[in-house]
Amino acid sequence: MSSTVQTHAPHAHSPHEHSGVAHAAEPKTNYLTANYGWKSWVFSVDHKRIALMYLFTIAFMILVGGVFALLVRLELATPAGDLLQSENYNKIFTMHGVVMVFFFLIPGVPAVLGNFLLPIMIGAKDLAFPKINLLSYYVFLVGILLTLTAAAMGGVDTGWTFYTPYSSTYANSQVALAAVAVFITGFSSILTGLNFVVTVHKMRAPGMTWFRLPLFVWANYATGLIILLSTPVVAITIVLVALERLFHIGVFDPAYGGDPVLFQHMFWFYSHPAVYIMILPAMGVISELIAAFSKKRVFGYPVVAFSSLAIAVIGFFVWGHHMFVSGQSTYAGVVFSVITMLVAVPSAIKVFNWVSTMYKGDVLLSTPMCYAIAFLGLFTVGGLTGIFLGTMGLDIHMHDTYFVVAHFHYVMVGGMVTAFWGGLHFWWPKMFGRMYPEAIGRVAAALMFIGFNMTFFPQFILGYMGMPRRYHFYPEEWQVLNLVSTLGATLLGISYLLPMIYLPWSLKFGKVAGKNPWGAKGLEWEADSPPTTFNFDKTPIVTEEAYAYPEGARHQPEAKVV
Amino acid sequence: MSSEHSHPHITPIKIYLAVFATLIAGTWLTYWVAYKDFGWLNTPVAMAIAIVKAGVVVLYFMHVKWQSKLTMLYAAGGFVWLLTLFAFTLQDYFTRSWLPVYE
Numbered sequence: 246m247s248s249t250v251q252t253h254a255p256h257a258h259s260p261h262e263h264s265g266v267a268h269a270a271e272p273k274t275n276y277l278t279a280n281y282g283w284k285s286w287v288f289s290v291d292h293k294r295i296a297l298m299y300l301f302t303i304a305f306m307i308l309v310g311g312v313f314a315l316l317v318r319l320e321l322a323t324p325a326g327d328l329l330q331s332e333n334y335n336k337i338f339t340m341h342g343v344v345m346v347f348f349f350l351i352p353g354v355p356a357v358l359g360n361f362l363l364p365i366m367i368g369a370k371d372l373a374f375p376k377i378n379l380l381s382y383y384v385f386l387v388g389i390l391l392t393l394t395a396a397a398m399g400g401v402d403t404g405w406t407f408y409t410p411y412s413s414t415y416a417n418s419q420v421a422l423a424a425v426a427v428f429i430t431g432f433s434s435i436l437t438g439l440n441f442v443v444t445v446h447k448m449r450a451p452g453m454t455w456f457r458l459p460l461f462v463w464a465n466y467a468t469g470l471i472i473l474l475s476t477p478v479v480a481i482t483i484v485l486v487a488l489e490r491l492f493h494i495g496v497f498d499p500a501y502g503g504d505p506v507l508f509q510h511m512f513w514f515y516s517h518p519a520v521y522i523m524i525l526p527a528m529g530v531i532s533e534l535i536a537a538f539s540k541k542r543v544f545g546y547p548v549v550a551f552s553s554l555a556i557a558v559i560g561f562f563v564w565g566h567h568m569f570v571s572g573q574s575t576y577a578g579v580v581f582s583v584i585t586m587l588v589a590v591p592s593a594i595k596v597f598n599w600v601s602t603m604y605k606g607d608v609l610l611s612t613p614m615c616y617a618i619a620f621l622g623l624f625t626v627g628g629l630t631g632i633f634l635g636t637m638g639l640d641i642h643m644h645d646t647y648f649v650v651a652h653f654h655y656v657m658v659g660g661m662v663t664a665f666w667g668g669l670h671f672w673w674p675k676m677f678g679r680m681y682p683e684a685i686g687r688v689a690a691a692l693m694f695i696g697f698n699m700t701f702f703p704q705f706i707l708g709y710m711g712m713p714r715r716y717h718f719y720p721e722e723w724q725v726l727n728l729v730s731t732l733g734a735t736l737l738g739i740s741y742l743l744p745m746i747y748l749p750w751s752l753k754f755g756k757v758a759g760k761n762p763w764g765a766k767g768l769e770w771e772a773d774s775p776p777t778t779f780n781f782d783k784t785p786i787v788t789e790e791a792y793a794y795p796e797g798a799r800h801q802p803e804a805k806v807v
Numbered sequence: 808m809s810s811e812h813s814h815p816h817i818t819p820i821k822i823y824l825a826v827f828a829t830l831i832a833g834t835w836l837t838y839w840v841a842y843k844d845f846g847w848l849n850t851p852v853a854m855a856i857a858i859v860k861a862g863v864v865v866l867y868f869m870h871v872k873w874q875s876k877l878t879m880l881y882a883a884g885g886f887v888w889l890l891t892l893f894a895f896t897l898q899d900y901f902t903r904s905w906l907p908v909y910e
């Protein structure tokens with residue numbers, strides 16, 4: 246086997262290396278054991294270690310955002326605003342949104358799974374700019390620290406969208422600090438996006454042509470493009486808000502000749518593409534999971550690859566669908582409404598192609614696949630309700646109601662978060678060399694599906710009946726549905742805590758995983774588990790397309806019993 | 808591929824000075840035209856000067872002139888996207904007055 250060739254030690258090996266089995270006791274080092282001590286982590290430029298630092302940081306932020314979510318749902322369990330005052334409720338849902346969007350949903354899949362896997366999947370030793378990768382992590386950390394400082398100093402009450410004039414003329418909380426935090430965090434994303442784009446262009450192993458790339462790589466490449474083209478705009482927007490406040494240059498404030506709706510244009514020019522920054526990498530994960538657990542090539546591979554690019558491009562021209570009732574011209578609204586219908590097409594293509602991939606495949610309902618299938622259903626509901634909202638006339642009724650809240654939780658939580666858990670389980674043995682416990686994994690996935698639908702489906706009904714978002718009291722007749730939602734949220738919370746317990750547990754007690762516990766295709770499964778520092782002992786040469794499962798491939802019989 | 812990395816382009820000082828002179832001249836020109844009245848052309852004239860200045864910076868200071876076609880494509884892509892931001896935002900501002908106003 247080629248893995249015995251040690252290219253990183255060019256000097257002659259001592260002859261006793263060949264003396265046989267006795268040396269099996271001396272295990273080959275991997276990226277986790279290559280060196281020790283805190284310095285070997287905080288100054289590491291190894292994409293895999295940086296991915297793990299992101300993983301732990303983001304896991305912490307999920308808990309922080311989760312506490313805010315818990316407070317929101319507790320408050321809404323009763324019609325009266327009894328737990329929190331209005332001002333505090335505003336701050337709680339804002340902090341929930343800011344933390345979840347900027348510190349989990351956007352970086353989650355690319356910074357953790359993407360950082361870890363992208364170089365391995367294309368047969369490279371690392372990303373193109375390892376030091377920039379480390380920088381992106383520290384920039385991210387600074388953003389987090391500032392956000393938490395803003396929270397500790399009294400929080401922000403504008404909503405995660407920082408609309409003017411809440412964030413300018415009428416700002417009465419730590420808006421400036423939080424805006425600086427978001428500004429800084431944006432650069433972390435830009436650095437990651439840049440790294441991914443350059444890496445995919447420049448670092449592919451010999452034979453790894455564009456149409457042999459795994460779809461996860463395509464998705465992250467498309468995401469990198471969106472990040473590079475959109476994130477600077479939100480940064481500039483924040484700078485403009487600051488300039489206006491400091492020097493009274495009229496941009497957003499009518500008192501100086503500005504227009505508050507311009508803020509929404511600029512914000513959504515970033516933030517609608519940002520929703521695809523959240524979902525595209527997640528879709529990449531789903532492609533990998535469905536192929537591996539159906540033992541088939543993803544149906545219509547090139548179409549799925551191009552649909553990522555199509556989403557990246559069309560996603561830029563629909564932002565006005567967030568502004569139908571903002572005072573935006575109706576004519577512009579019609580244009581945005583029509584283009585919104587178009588962006589759903591490539592998303593739907595992906596869903597159809599995933600389902601077709603499963604058709605007549607040998608589908609194995611392991612934990613990651615359970616998450617993937619849950620994703621299909623939840624994302625479809627989320628995407629289709631997006632079409633409702635994109636219909637201008639209908640949105641006048643639904644805008645700023647719980648229908649919108651339900652829509653975006655179906656796509657972001659049902660979509661991105663579900664894919665994140667699925668991907669984390671799938672690649673867990675690769676990252677740490679240990680299997681997670683399968684039975685409880687499936688229980689967690691099932692509980693997630695039930696809890697999620699209980700939480701968010703009632704919100705569609707509430708929204709349709711007219712319950713506005715961002716208020717903490719409501720008429721009594723809506724209490725039953727709100728209670729169901731709060732109970733569901735409790736189940737959902739438990740289903741997310743379970744892996745946070747059993748995954749760390751498995752690091753010590755899990756079954757040791759081989760190179761390829763799933764019998765899956767892909768270069769990452771040819772690297773060791775956990776991989777060595779430079780991923781491969783020899784640069785791999787790629788000779789086949791992605792997912793080259795033989796016709797009628799089946800799972801190992803022992804895979805079925807788990 | 809590797810040659811691109813190991814031999815970074817070295818721009819002669821003369822070019823830098825010429826670019827610097829162009830930028831200063833452009834700034835003076837902007838200042839000068841600000842006191843002239845070209846009617847509706849006021850903004851386009853100022854923008855044209857600014858675009859030339861930005862172009863020189865991108866091409867020479869940022870070395871895009873000596874990069875691969877791919878890099879140029881990316882640099883151009885950024886500007887195309889900026890235009891879409893303007894165009895799609897302006898379609899709102901330019902059509903707001905089309906709506907009838909009911910008293």
Ligand code: HEM
Binds near residue numbers: 635636649
């Ligand atoms: C599949 C196509 C999609 C369509 C057609 C669509 C359409 C829409 C529309 C029209 C709205 C505005 C509703 C309103 O405020 O009245 C909206 C809101 C939203 N959507 Fe989507 N959406 C889609 C996919 C997604 C995805 C994939 C995500 C994220 C992963 C997402 C996240 C959001 C968020 C966060 C909001 C609310 C923002 C806010 O006001 O706070 N959407 N969507």
Ligand SMILES: [Cu+2]
Binds near residue numbers: 516520563564566
């Ligand atoms: Cu949108």
